[in-house]
Amino acid sequence: MNRQRLDPLVRAMALTVFVFLYAQTAFAHPQKGEAVGFLTGFRHPISGLDHVLAMVAVGLWGAQLGAPAIWVLPVAFPMVMAFGGMLGLMGVPLPGTEYGIALSAILLGAVVLFEVRPPLGIAAALVGVFAIFHGHAHGTELPPGQSALLYSMGFVIATGCLHALGIGIGTVHRWSWGQKLLRVAGGLVAVGGTFFMWKAFA
């Protein structure tokens, strides 16, 4: 009986070991800018805690609200954020970007904390407005000399993964203790946002 239980585990461990032992080809000379472009783009949204808090909060809120918000909000955010990024790249000014980002963490954390349930359009609009600030900040901070395509893809995929992380955490909402945990997480996001707002003013 025990042997039957162990077998899949042993097989999985052996497979893992073999995967790690597998010698990959070393690309000492990647095509100029490309590999760097994807990784730089992927790292960009996850390198700033203020961005991470807001994006995870979008996923948490979506999970709290359930269908269809659970997928509408994470679709709306990257799309509108990319629009904000496009404005930033084009050099269109947007005043108070840092305040907007901090405010997004505060408000998104607060809606998760108080489990606010507005109509879907209002929820999507709220998320979309803040996404413009996040995207604009990313667009203006973009490093020169990178591959536009790979950078953009890495950037969007990382953002989507952060939303997915929030949704994944939000699945605990089905249990009563999970609902409380989510509200605590929302409170922590709001506290983090307050800290970043204080930093923006300081």
Add this chain to the structure above:
Amino acid sequence: MKSTSRFHLPLYAFIVLAFVMCALPVDAHLYSTGMGPFYDGLMHFLISPEDIVPVLALALLAGLRGASYGRRALFTLPVAWLFGGLAGLSAMTTRPHPFIAAAWFLMLGGLLAADAKVSLRVTTALAALLGVYHGYLDGAGMGQFETASVGLLGLVFAIFVLIALAAAFVVRLRADWARIAVRVAGSWIAASGLLMLGWAVRTR
């Protein structure tokens, strides 16, 4: 039935063994061309995100619409790509326009994200346009090599396989969440297109 297959087993084993034992010429110096022109073309497609992402988006869009759309894209896109590539082989030089690349991402990703009810005719036109445009660019880029036409065949083969796999995978999806996941992928492609558009304006 069982005894017949047992009777044929030694014959099959002999044929397999003969193939295995058959000594083929060793191409020790494919170093310069990778794995030969056919595979060079195939690999060119697989490692070119500007080619593979729009093709994937079109395949997913066709798959969401149904099997007949998938079949139409499966044959239209590779054929158009081949014709575009053959035309591009004779072109002296060409430069991909960043605005057009961004527009393909934006349009196909947007249609996919919106689960747009595009007609079969529009899907065919999109596949033909995408194939001719990207095929022309690829052909123009490969035209400097003598074996470019073989490379183009490898490229078209890779496109055919990708569309077949991606469209067939999506056609089979019935669960709502799975179809939504495909649409989310479309939104990511469209979002990448928006960023590429901004980048193109910045570096103009």
